[in-house]
Amino acid sequence: MSDYLSATGLEVSFGGLRALQDCSFTVERGRITCLVGPNGAGKTTIFNVITGFLRPDAGTVSFQGTPLDGMKPQAIVAAGIARTFQNLRLFVDLTALDNVVVALPSQTGEEPLAAIFRPLHVARAQTRHREEAMQILQHVGLAARAGEFVRNLSYGEQKLLTVARGLATGAELLLLDEPASGLSASALDQIMDLLRRLQTEGKTLLVVEHNTRVVQQIADEVLFLHQGHLMARGTPEQIISDPALAEIYFGGVI
Template identity: 45%
Template sequence: MPHERSSAGAGPAPVPGGAALLEVDNVTLRFGGVTALDGVSFTIRQGEIFGLIGPNGAGKTTCFNAMTGIYRPTDGEIRFTGKRVTGLRKYEITSMGIARTFQNIRLFPEMTALENVMVGADAHHKTSVLGALFRLPRHRREEAQGREKSLRLLEFVGIRHRAGHVARNLSYGEQRRLEIARALATDPKLLCLDEPAAGFNPAEKEDLLQLIRRVRDTGVTVLLIEHDMRLVMGVTDRIAVLEFGRKIAEGTPAEVRDDPKVIAAYLGVPADAA
């Protein structure tokens, strides 16, 4: 990992040794008189695990939502593989290769685990409405392929044995894993995880850390929002830190951990005191 200087400058950080995948360029987001994001810039490169951290209310999930089409930035631009994402609909962003999970789990509770993942697999199916209605050969073929793919993903996240169980009957940790499997079913280039370890015990967090690494090893880039600093420092390649909607630091885990501005933000003390 090339050494990078911690920076909170206006433009995206340099990206040595890898192509830029997602670029957040001077993004500002206002809700009425409230500025939720203020000129935030960072770049995520292909094949890395990138962390986005900060105290409660720092703007992490808001930034996530701007990247995935839930919010439209007031100013600035977001680019994915060099193409403008700003202003696109959520399904258009998904089709480009960005998938996400949510801080509050969003599954179809009355559907089985397998059916939930197959919903994600359907994102790239070409069958028409009439083809699905009359179960034409193409629809049956895509359905069989989607089922096989979904079972592989359930195996990958460690819950294939729960494939036939209704989602609401799964444990909390299994539901978290199911949501990751469903996101992976859309064949993302970038997987965005919003607080995936929330509510986990230490053993579950360690298992999640290993799963995130395995996801990256398949060639999927990962963006991680997480409060657990031990997990973030243990799994990420680089980190950007937000406070009150502004980026205050960016760099390797070691650089960010020792940055006085970051310590001050988390401890609630002036930077010079930290």
């Protein structure tokens, strides 16, 4: 077993609330790992810690053997980890294509002086970047909507676009926060199909998901989080058939 991504002893408190308590887990390369647990279990907090948006009070995260402690979000993206947000956070006044182009790494002309003094060079690079972004859109099934402003896209299309934006960074580990929530049946199939395709292309996915049907269909492994602590891990079947976990997961609802 390789330690592709490993978290050890993570502690995060918000005032009196302990969001993560001695939280340790690993994610293996090339697999789809689903992070499940009741609301408030700390799933999004884990994403924030891994991607450098939140500094843990204690504990460490390593990626391919390198600790990510104290690294800024942009450095972590450069190291190969990108994320999506539950509330999407797309640039709604930009086109679908531009949302993807923005996320492509290190572009010529991101500096104002290069933009002014080497306009032709920048223009050529831009053409290349647009083609690259177009291929990513094609890949997620949004090529036909490239020129559309984000606010005119359907919710399902917007979800696909967040994945496209993550892919544009070139990251090999994608953290997806509820990619399937609130989707219609056909949009759900589309996104599950996309996630499986990404896996076959060598991406590793860590996915927060509530929908047990989705988890059963895509997950290789499930991490069950409860009160900021990893409570169980196993195959989807093992986790779903465990009555104690079902009690925690559904207990509050039923």
